[in-house]
Amino acid sequence: MSLSEVDVERIAHLARMQIADSDAAPYAKSLSGILDFVARMNAIDTEGVEPMAHPLHAVQRLREDAITENDQRDLFQAHAPLVQDGLYLVPRVIE
């Protein structure tokens, strides 16, 4: 598996993450190396093996559909980069 710099830029875009132009080549190299290593998985035939998502085969617990949380908006927004009137501010999306 060999990723190009263009692949790296595409993956970084999917991850919504800017990487410096000068980092694209080193990332292409290290990511390709990791994917080659990971490809060792293909040496094993796993036909018919059930994928394991949880070690103890537990299933999601359900609870009663009742309100359990208090309103802590002010507390949580105290940690936000930019808020106004109880709203999180981001650059204008709709003109």
Next chain:
Amino acid sequence: MSAVHRKSIAELRAGLRAGEFSSAELARAFLDRIARFDPELNAYITVTEEQALGAARAADQRIAAGTAGALEGVPLAHKDIFCTLGVKTSCASRMLANFIAPYDATVVQNLARAGAVMLGKTNMDEFAMGSSNETSWYGPVRNPWKLSAVPGGSSGGSAAAVAARLAPAATGTDTGGSIRQPAALCGVSGIKPTYGAVSRYGMIAFASSLDQAGPIAASAEDLAWLLAAMQGFDARDSTSLDRPVPDYPALLQSAGDLKGLRIGLPREYFGAGLDGAVGAAVHEAIKVWERLGAKLVDISLPNSDLAVPAYYVVAPAECSSNLARFDGVRFGYRCEQPRDLMDLYKRSRGEGFGAEVKRRIMIGTYVLSSGYYDAYYIKAQKLRRLISDDFARAFKEVDVIAGPTAPETAFSLGAKAQDPLTMYLSDIYTIAANLAGLPAMSIPCGFAGDLPVGVQLIGNYFDEARLLGVAHRYQQETDWHRRLPEAFA
């Protein structure tokens, strides 16, 4: 009051109750050691001095009133991955360098309820991604046994703090070895319990199907006290197990006889790649158990070599999903002057995350991207099943599995920083227990040259008490766990 830093948790409990020293004096003694030694170790990101002294005075009052909890007045440190109300919780990332947690993690709450006094927050690899503590935004931690060497990771600050006795104990998390490998490299003890035993609520998520919290301390006996207080069902963690918490300290006392205990030695853990001197120290430890009556059984875990490849699909995939929440909008780092919303996301994440975190997010994004899911994530989950089945077969023949924790002793700072794959192989013996969800621990078993070696014990599900007992019997026969690096004695 001399040498409180050399006392075990049981001795600290007894001393506090007997009035030999107060919790406030204990906290002061450890805070003084932190002030004296931490500038060269960098084990702490935040020291909560005022808070510690306040909590210690409150503990002293409860001891005097006869309402002391199990760990009343005992100081400890929390890995900076656990949310602590009103205290910076950075996960060693620039992304969270300004994050003051608005709530306590369940682990933090449970230990506080038991009376433990928080000294501060320990350094770690950024978002727990690393095996050397070199990916921290706050700089690397140094190994107390050799300042030019790494402490291991990702709980490197916790392990180094305990090794230098800048805290009697510390919390850690273990996704692929992050408690056991630094414990081994720093010459201390650490346990990763069964997946789901300890709540993950308020523990910043890396790979949710693997992450598990546990304690790091000098001895198995100390770990028993800590784990008993940390563990327990928590409705706020969807994978928390609803089971009673064993009385680990009491169960240790009945660990006495190992006669008939079957210890499995996986041949895959003693092959090429294991440093000779490390292997020799591990074999010496195994002989001690044999002398105590244990029976050694040669076993095979045939899919061992697939653990690291499968892990580097599962862990990055889950990390890329978990870290999607860091968007520069609701909390954490935001870039300056974003041009538009996309620019805000991209630069906040690009500037907020370090190189290794970005690498793993990209691997995860790639393996989960359209058309690749079955070839990578499902394939890795199938291998996870095979690895888990290997253990299930082994535990029909043996009671515990023993082997090395890490293939070598602490390596030099910078030695592997440029080569991710070499770094990933530091966890070659620890990752399988995470994939299978099994409890596993590391305890010190000697030295290779000047550096400590750890022996790993892996148990069947919920068999933490047995693991702690086997480790405790070893530590009754040996004194490796009492050794301190000279400069910090």
